[in-house]
Amino acid sequence: MVQIYSADNPPPARTTPLEAWTAETVPVTDGSERQLGKDAFLTLLLTQLQNQDPFNPMEDTEMSAQLAQFSQLEQLTNLNTNVETMGGYIQAQNQFQTLSLIGKDVKAQTNLLSVSNGELDTKVKLELSEAAKIQLYVLDSKGNQIRMYDWGTTQAGVYDFTWDGKDSNGTKAADGVYQFQVTATSGSGEALTDGIYPEVSGKASSVSFDEYGQPVVHIGYAQIALSQVMEILQSGTADTAEAGEA
Numbered sequence: 001m002v003q004i005y006s007a008d009n010p011p012p013a014r015t016t017p018l019e020a021w022t023a024e025t026v027p028v029t030d031g032s033e034r035q036l037g038k039d040a041f042l043t044l045l046l047t048q049l050q051n052q053d054p055f056n057p058m059e060d061t062e063m064s065a066q067l068a069q070f071s072q073l074e075q076l077t078n079l080n081t082n083v084e085t086m087g088g089y090i091q092a093q094n095q096f097q098t099l100s101l102i103g104k105d106v107k108a109q110t111n112l113l114s115v116s117n118g119e120l121d122t123k124v125k126l127e128l129s130e131a132a133k134i135q136l137y138v139l140d141s142k143g144n145q146i147r148m149y150d151w152g153t154t155q156a157g158v159y160d161f162t163w164d165g166k167d168s169n170g171t172k173a174a175d176g177v178y179q180f181q182v183t184a185t186s187g188s189g190e191a192l193t194d195g196i197y198p199e200v201s202g203k204a205s206s207v208s209f210d211e212y213g214q215p216v217v218h219i220g221y222a223q224i225a226l227s228q229v230m231e232i233l234q235s236g237t238a239d240t241a242e243a244g245e246a
Contacts (some may be wrong), residue, residue, distance in 0.1 A: 122201065
């Protein structure tokens with residue numbers, strides 16, 4: 001017979017009563033101990049066999065069904081482990097391959113600008129799908145406007161946008177990341193939100209990875225997600241092609 005002791009009446013070997021749990025000290029778990037893993041499943045099955053009624057043993061079909069369930073659980077567990085391992089290898093391989101971008105000319109669809117050592121790291125092209133009145137604004141990292149360009153009415157086409165790296169007072173901008181914004185107004189005075197495609201290009205100076213392990217390409221101070229990259233060229237190829245087209 002099993003003797004049950006209370007906290008006020010402990011067994012002889014214990015000289016002090018057990019402390020009762022409170023709202024602050026009660027154990028908290030994530031519930032994983034209640035999940036039935038393959039080891040627990042096998043233990044449960046063996047226990048069931050050991051304690052079955054000898055006059056009413058488990059049917060062969062029922063035994064086969066439970067073993068089949070155990071086999072499926074084992075296969076799914078191994079498959080999940082293999083997929084996770086494979087995913088880690090693929091991510092590591094992709095990260096390693098991304099490092100080859102360093103030193104190459106990168107074109108990306110973004111509106112970021114970068115100034116390093118007083119010089120621009122980025123070149124900008126702007127594609128318009130229709131004629132519109134265009135104004136361009138250069139903003140600092142805090143979103144403050146430091147320069148405005150008024151192009152007036154501009155026909156559809158591809159245009160270079162050159163910022164001299166100075167603010168509206170003629171003061172040279174400090175090193176760092178900037179951005180440009182474009183406002184376009186149609187002939188009827190309506191603001192256009194489509195048909196404007198900015199493109200920034202420059203030499204990839206480094207590559208980093210975000211909190212999810214996704215590659216981020218750096219052009220100077222500008223950080224560009226790999227999903228924004230449109231084209232990758234050998235260093236100097238982009239300048240040669242543009243010079244030839246001009």
